[in-house]
Amino acid sequence: MITISLRPFWHQQTKCISIHFDNDNNISGYVKAFPDVSWNNTNKTFFIPHYRNAISDLFNYFRQKGWYVDYSALKTTPEPETTESKGQGSPIKKLPPLLEEQKIQINKFGKWLEQKRFSKNTVNTYVEVTSLFLRYINFKQIESITNRSIEQFNYDFICNAKKSVSYQNQCISGIKHYIDFKGIEIDKIDIKRPNKDKKLPNVLSKEEIKTLFETTNNLKHKTLLSLVYSAGLRIGEALNLRHRDIDFERGLIHIKAAKGRKDRYTLLSRGIVPMLQTYLSHYNPKHYLFEGRNGEQYTQVSARQVLKKSLVNAGIQKYATLHTLRHSFATHLLESGTDIRYIQELLGHNSPKTTMIYTHVSTTNLKDIKNPFDSL
Structure with missing residues (x-):
């Protein structure tokens, strides 16, 4: 799988994001097509200015090609890579990667979601949050998916990390669909889904x-x-x-x-x-x-x-x-x-x-x- 690495980068005293990948003309052409991409000849890298939604925009852009996006080098990421261990003060610095068999199952899971006619964005979201959950159980050395493992993940990586209500609902939905895909029989997941914040929409005159x-x-x-x-x-x-x-x-x-x-x-x-x-x-x-x-x-x-x-x-x-x-x-x-x-x-x-x-x-x-x- 093609990997795109996003890293912090400073150019002329401006905070930027550099984009790294193995040399390939097809990849290079796709990177160049991203809005406001520039080339830094000194560091031999493509980069964009860092703005509010830059990470998620880059992530979604490359995920459209099915490429893996590694943004662990950036402090602010749409996916939580660090959290406090339950009852402890030491953070989990980085989750281990998916096992080869898990990668195969995740790819099959994505195709299964597509066959159920979920939108492309929903498929990508469910695949990503489920991958995060599987990496979490690898870290915890949990052998099988149970109610307890899902509750632990929900606490460690969502509640304790103060992730948004929307993100929490996405994670729970993604994991539930994966359980359905795998045919895993577990007790009813009793994780209360929080109500979304009732915010008023912004309107232009x-x-x-x-x-x-x-x-x-x-x-x-x-x-x-x-x-x-x-x-x-x-x-x-x-x-x-x-x-x-x-x-x-x-x-x-x-x-x-x-x-x-x-x-x-x-x-x-x-x-x-x-x-x-x-x-x-x-x-x-x-x-x-x-x-x-x-x-x-x-x-x-x-x-x-x-x-x-x-x-x-x-x-x-x-x-x-x-x-x-x-x-x-x-x-x-x-x-x-x-x-x-x-x-x-x-x-x-x-x-x-x-x-x-x-x-x-x-x-x-x-x-x-x-x-x-x-x-x-």
Whole structure:
């Protein structure tokens, strides 16, 4: 298996991440395609500036090729490599690697998940967290998977390491699917899944959205961001679109096999049609609506870099992700008086409770409240 090593690197007094691999033109070409990659001739290495999601972006980018990513040299990693041993103060410095037979089983596990039609991201996540669990039982010299071993892992590597609720749920789900894959019979796993934090979504105002698009000059980038916002799309849904999914006559976009393997229709804005037609005429994509340099599907990593650059150009200081555009679409619909049931259908939510969160960030009703400070 090809191994990509990520290491801390300083360039001109700037914190960076260097990318190391065995010399191979195919690997080198793929590394060069990552946004903002540079070559340092002195140290003979590729590197990128260190930013907030740099490690996870690199990790997901290389995992798309099925390559193993070693980021143990970096202090901040998406996967916990160190933790406190239960009841002791000495940390586990590094987990041992998977045994050869475990590697074979993990590869089979990944294919089994794919056959169950899990998304690519879910498959990668479950494979990674399960690999971590197997490395943990190797470290503890545990011979068989039991309730006790799972509870130990949950305490040592999740609770004690103060990992997020979302990460904990991913680990438990991944291990449960692996147990199902292996046909292992154990007692019911009695690990209480914590409720997720009920955080309100970040939302950009209509003025900020307008400025964001006005300062994005690249046609492909502008079309991508505009489509995500105007149709309330998840980024994965936008990148999976094909030309035939756009119904110009009916003013609809057909979203196929979205989250939960559900199809739905959402709005095609009349205002975006001229831009979209110009984009199609200029770029002439062959398979996907948005394609990379070699005709491959445009990556989420590239899309995030597009938004990041546009936010800087627009002078928007507010923290925002591609999903913020979807949140903003729903909030702006609600503020304009659209029935929340229609918003639920457009977003593809199973339950209206999920959509109701936008009532907490909408400013329509809040503006009508008279602040007591104003009457002092």
